[in-house]
Amino acid sequence: MSKAPSKLPPALRSKYFWVLALFAGWMLFFDKHSVLTQIRLATTVNRLERDKNFYEEMIREVRQDLWDIEVNKEKYAREKYFLHKPTEDVFIIAEE
Secondary structure (H helix, E strand, O other), rough: OOOOOOOOOOHHOOHHHHHHHHHHHHHHHHOOOOOOHHHHHHHHHHHHHHHHHHOOOOOOHHHHHHHHHOOOHHHHHHHHHOOOOOOOOOOOOOOO
């Protein structure tokens, strides 16, 4: 008796192909270091880097405010809190 002809190409009939396909599928979807996990981690890293840049900018602004307070307290109080001497009038010009 002869074997029935298969309609699959020879590469798909190989057991090595199926073992390799099974291994690749396992590594892509089920492994601890799968592609889905790597994408999730990359997204988290990008979000954390954006947060880091935001907080570094906030630190720079706070340090600048601290420097302004230490160097020229009167100017800072006048600009930030609209403080004035009793004999002065304060005019606030609002920019649109």
